[in-house]
Amino acid sequence: MPDAALRAAHRVVVLTGAGVSAESGIATFRDAQTGLWERFAAEDLATPRAFLRDPALVWGWYEWRRMQVLRAQPNPAHRAIAALERRVPALTVVTQNVDDLHERAGSAAVVHLHGSLHAPRCFDCASPFALPPDPPCEPEGGRRLAPPRCARCGGAVRPGVVWFGESLPADAWREAGQAASDCELLLAVGTSGLVHPAASLPALARRHGATVVLINPVPTALDAVAQHVLRGKAGELLPALLETAFG
Numbered sequence: 001m002p003d004a005a006l007r008a009a010h011r012v013v014v015l016t017g018a019g020v021s022a023e024s025g026i027a028t029f030r031d032a033q034t035g036l037w038e039r040f041a042a043e044d045l046a047t048p049r050a051f052l053r054d055p056a057l058v059w060g061w062y063e064w065r066r067m068q069v070l071r072a073q074p075n076p077a078h079r080a081i082a083a084l085e086r087r088v089p090a091l092t093v094v095t096q097n098v099d100d101l102h103e104r105a106g107s108a109a110v111v112h113l114h115g116s117l118h119a120p121r122c123f124d125c126a127s128p129f130a131l132p133p134d135p136p137c138e139p140e141g142g143r144r145l146a147p148p149r150c151a152r153c154g155g156a157v158r159p160g161v162v163w164f165g166e167s168l169p170a171d172a173w174r175e176a177g178q179a180a181s182d183c184e185l186l187l188a189v190g191t192s193g194l195v196h197p198a199a200s201l202p203a204l205a206r207r208h209g210a211t212v213v214l215i216n217p218v219p220t221a222l223d224a225v226a227q228h229v230l231r232g233k234a235g236e237l238l239p240a241l242l243e244t245a246f247g
Contacts, residue, residue, distance in 0.1 A: 002228040003245040005211040009185035012088050013176075014081050015201055016095045016102070019190025019216060023235045024072040024101055027065075046163045051123065055156050059147040062159040066117040066131075074105035077189065077234035080242050082106035087246055092179040096191060096198050098161045111176050113168055113198050115161040124155030168197065180205040188214045189234045193221035202226065215241075 018028040044050055051058045082105040085091040093102050093110045098117045102110045120129045127150055147156045186205040193199045202212045202225045214226035215237050223229055230237050
């Protein structure tokens with residue numbers, strides 16, 4: 001049973017996808033947009049070419065997304081993962097999400113495979129840029145916003161997320177792969193298993209002898225990899241799993 005495996009594990013990895021943040025009201029990447037953005041495919045706003053073509057459009061869209069995140073709160077799934085970190089000797093959260101809800105829930109060891117809305121950098125020289133906490137963007141549809149300029153080189157500041165055609169951050173991917181190889185149990189929560197290379201982590205963990213537990217409301221590409229599949233909402237199943245495992 002997954003509760004027994006979780007109780008016995010000393011090294012745990014929790015891989016989270018968009019489904020976890022969706023339970024906090026964060027629109028998933030391919031959800032219908034609103035206002036100005038409904039005329040654009042998300043994929044057309046998430047490439048270096050798009051940013052070079054219309055930086056104000058792309059920056060405005062990402063600031064709209066960041067405002068959504070700042071107004072959202074961690075849900076029971078985020079809090080359960082943070083609580084689990086306090087119950088096992090070693091736990092690594094590997095997330096495909098670009099928000100900070102895991103950190104706000106109390107998770108300390110979070111690996112952001114796809115970057116973060118809260119860590120922009122210069123498009124030209126990659127210098128980090130500190131954002132104000134409240135972006136000047138309305139969440140109901142947003143507007144074009146000129147990106148700030150880099151203090152070091154004067155280049156345009158870009159969102160700190162991984163765009164289509166870009167590689168994952170090397171350090172984050174190395175850390176995620178090492179954690180998956182070393183863990184005794186991997187929980188895959190709210191991820192479709194369609195986005196690679198992140199989707200390869202559960203199989204990597206299983207090849208190294210780990211138990212893989214999947215939590216998702218609908219069938220996914222990872223169902224065949226997991227020894228245990230729990231069907232339902234992460235915010236309901238994760239707290240229940242912890243209660244069963246640890247009382």
